[in-house]
């Protein structure tokens with residue numbers, strides 16, 4: 001079976017130990033977590049893990065079943081890139097003199113729709129939100145000038161199809 | 176005694192007690208119907224032990240001689256009684272000593288609650304004396320775990336622990352309780368837990384899947400059932416029997432499924448797996464419908480997956496959604512408790528007999544009998560065989576004993592030859608294959624069934640992994656019967672060395688102590704049998720003994736267990752020699 005990108009979305013009760021439990025499921029099967037993001041979700045008190053993996057659908061399905069089996073997990077889903085709207089963010093820290101000395105940099109900023117977050121005497125910070133390739137492209141362009149620091153966030157994603165968590169929780173309440 | 180201590184507070188018609196966390200733990204255990212726990216004290220759990228002392232008339236604590244013994248005893252208790260077993264230990268080494276037993280309970284789906292003490296909250300993360308991250312360590316091998324750092328959390332967490340351990344697919348839960356939470360007071364009231372909103376332990380069988388399963392079963396020419404522990408855990412023994420009889424389907428057990436159905440039932444055709452019976456393995460690749468009930472297609476059962484039951488349609492009755500299509504892709508999955516699912520299925524099943532198909536199993540049995548079983552059970556050679564000892568135990572117990580086996584050759588022989596009339600009678604470490612399991616598990620098994628004989632069958636290797644539990648047997652006057660099948664080798668590993676490593680017996684030869692003297696040192700009645708003539712009478716004497724009894728049987732040193740599916744080979748390539 002062919003490997004591809006999958007976004008795994010996990011809705012769970014807020015719980016300190018759960019991250020350890022979930023990452024152990026990947027570790028045990030030698031499946032690399034390509035990116036991980038933990039945040040609140042659309043439901044009060046419910047957390048959302050967004051995990052990106054590059055593997056086969058069969059493995060992804062098995063992992064999702066194992067995740068869903070954990071007591072505090074309400075529901076887990078997996079989606080292909082086509083089935084989600086997804087973004088990543090990145091920050092670039094660059095020496096301030098370049099902003100004035102290298103005209104090219106100003107063009108890169110304009111064309112990539114990046115934001116200048118802050119400018120100081122020594123450095124300025126660019127923020128870029130988009131698909132991974134777009135961030136990678138921007139990195140390629142800026143690298144020759146020297147990047148002082150770079151960081152990219154985990155992927156965040158929403159699915160095109162519904163994730164019926166509220167319905168699930170309501171059903172539970174009426175049991 | 177507790178009423179002297181506790182101050183009753185009437186508050187909105189609800190009775191609460193102002194008590195310490197440690198006392199609250201005891202009240203929780205009592206509220207869960209626990210009257211017996213296994214454990215070992217130490218600094219971080221002392222407040223709880225102090226309460227155990229005060230409550231000893233209502234809650235018995237059995238001091239094992241090692242924390243591993245405590246979990247295995249709790250497992251033995253749980254597997255025989257169907258209730259949750261409880262083990263307790265201190266922080267640090269006490270907690271880490273539990274880990275093997277917890278892992279064993281996890282892979283064999285045994286309901287156990289382990290309670291560990293932990294350093295006080297303010298010392299967490301400071302590498303305090305006997306601090307260990309038992310939550311981190313136990314996470315991959317527990318169904319659920321939780322660290323309590325405030326006394327007020329105790330009732331809710333304990334209730335949740337018991338609910339999670341026993342419901343759905345059961346498993347071990349570990350609750351780590353910091354010392355301050357044991358000392359501090361709380362307003363105690365207890366409400367049992369019967370739901371956790373993110374957890375669905377009993378998926379409802381889908382009527383469409385049931386219909387589809389019934390249709391396949393009714394039209395199958397060569398249907399074949401393989402049943403596992405899910406039948407026992409789901410209390411579906413009667414439904415299994417009804418299905419087997421109504422549809423006339425031969426059924427085989429996995430090592431954990433054994434005893435779910437009377438071994439003498441004519442349609443109960445034997446054991447599957449690496450050392451299972453010949454027919455049940457070979458005919459897996461001839462059936463047209465494989466009906467898996469409460470089993471998980473372990474690699475020791477399936478052998479090579481690429482050649483496993485490829486010709487057959489497969490129905491999987493299973494409570495755990497994560498097991499569906501995990502190892503074997505199935506045609507129909509029926510999610511749910513085995514009992515619920517089979518109840519729904521049974522009215523839709525047509526009567527049938529499949530006599531010719533059943534005759535195939537008989538034919539294969541005769542081949543196996545001539546090549547293996549006859550020599551195991553009625554040997555003509557001088558040395559004693561493990562099989563004849565198991566057979567002697569069957570005779571002496573009238574197939575009524577609880578049989579607890581350890582891990583190795585003797586375990587495979589036991590699971591092939593032990594006969595059972597009653598469910599929950601075969602206790603062994605299946606998924607983890609934990610040597611050292613049997614002696615402590617037998618203690619728990621006996622305490623769960625004082626009206627039955629409990630016989631532990633153990634190899635000379637595994638016996639020495641938890642031999643210290645003889646002291647627990649002596650101190651508690653637990654009348655278990657212990658049979659050590661002594662071949663002076665780590666037999667199962669030696670067998671592999673003989674077959675696959677050109678007889679290079681690397682570290683499998685053992686110079687053993689005088690086991691009879693050791694048992695006698697613990698004041699346990701002990702005998703050694705070296706000759707066939709003495710076997711039956713001594714086993715009989717052991718079975719009649721009202722007290723614990725140790726029997727060492729010197730068996731042939733280099734016997735092998737057959738049939739055997741070499742690892743990685745297909746079930747059809749099972750060897751008779």
Ligand SMILES: Cc1ncc(C[n+]2csc(CCOP(=O)(O)OP(=O)(O)O)c2C)c(N)n1
Pocket residue numbers: 581582583584585586608609610611633634635636637638660662664665666667668
């Ligand atoms: C704790 C543990 N360590 C190692 C093993 C590997 N192992 C499996 S069977 C076996 C030999 C068991 O020997 P013995 O207890 O004498 O029983 P026999 O096979 O001779 O019946 C060993 C070492 C194991 N299963 N468990």
